[in-house]
Ligand SMILES: NC(=O)C1=CN([C@@H]2O[C@H](COP(=O)(O)OP(=O)(O)OC[C@H]3O[C@@H](n4cnc5c(N)ncnc54)[C@H](OP(=O)(O)O)[C@@H]3O)[C@@H](O)[C@H]2O)C=CC1
């Protein structure tokens with residue numbers, strides 16, 4: 001039986017990487033976790049605790065941490081990369097000499113690389129040229145996974161073996177893994193929703209109510225779908241856990257770091273103060289800049305991303321931006337049913353009749 005244990009490597013010692021490593025160990029896998037901080041390595045190995053990122057979590061003692069990439073990757077069949085987008089490529093390059101084409105490589109990271117607007121699995125592909133590549137994304141607050149709250153995620157890959165192996169490695173009685181073959185759509189949803197989580201946190205701090213949050217989330221979904229179509233992706237994927245599912249959790253919970261950054265901004269803190277106080281990655285801060293620029297470049301209408309960008313980087317007060325957004329174009333609810341162009345045309349015709 002022992003020789004059938006799956007061998008899993010996790011790169012990253014943050015909250016999500018730690019939670020996933022422990023789930024795989026709960027499932028009986030042999031798990032090695034790579035992190036660069038030797039003090040944290042020692043703490044995980046001796047106290048089975050990650051005091052910096054998940055202090056109250058009892059990590060499965062079978063997880064063995066190390067700062068030695070060779071040791072962590074040797075013999076691994078499945079490699080989960082849980083490193084923030086800014087350092088993702090750098091860490092994959094460090095790992096590259098110890099990787100081989102038989103391994104399954106999966107990104108868990110919900111961010112975008114500025115250069116070329118690349119998603120993380122595209123970086124995995126570029127750096128390795130391997131075929132077994134996938135992503136995990138969904139409503140997965142690490143702190144709740146650590147509490148073994150019932151949770152679901154999506155593994156997305158066009159490679160069936162990748163999907164199945166991840167479902168086997170991570171699926172258990174508190175963590176369900178659904179499958180998708182739309183890797184780009186699943187990954188894009190995970191990255192985009194962080195933008196709107198910042199806006200939702202800000203709205204909450206400003207005392208805005210549930211109608212407002214509901215409007216924000218639904219219009220966020222419309223905006224994300226518009227962007228997905230522009231990028232050649234299938235917006236139907238956003239109806240799943242990695243789209244609307246993740247949007248709901250991240251826009252509703254102060255366990256989300258993006259939401260917390262937004263909340264701090266809404267309380268009047270500067271962006272630097274909010275990010276500093278968080279002490280962890282809030283991918284949405286970078287993503288809003290990249291998506292806003294890309295939307296402008298491609299002529300995609302994204303008023304929420306544009307508005308948030310102006311609040312974050314151009315000093316427009318959040319309340320003033322909310323007012324401007326409320327007075328903006330009143331368009332179609334679901335554009336796949338009634339197009340924006342049709343609504344705009346009807347307005348023009350109505351104005352013509354009024355003359
Ligand atoms: N946390 C969550 O609830 C979820 C997170 N995610 C995604 O997972 C990704 C990883 O997140 P998470 O675990 O939460 O991140 P954290 O911010 O909790 O931790 C980041 C980890 O990456 C390491 N790291 C950062 N920069 C480098 C570098 N240059 N070289 C080596 N290691 C580095 C950090 O090491 P050090 O401590 O030494 O800086 C730390 O171990 C994020 O992009 C996030 O979007 C997805 C779903 C849920």
Ligand SMILES: O=C(CO)COP(=O)(O)O
Pocket residue numbers: 110138139140141142194197246249250255256257258259281282283
């Ligand atoms: O992606 C997440 C939950 O699904 C985690 O969100 P934050 O990165 O905002 O904490």
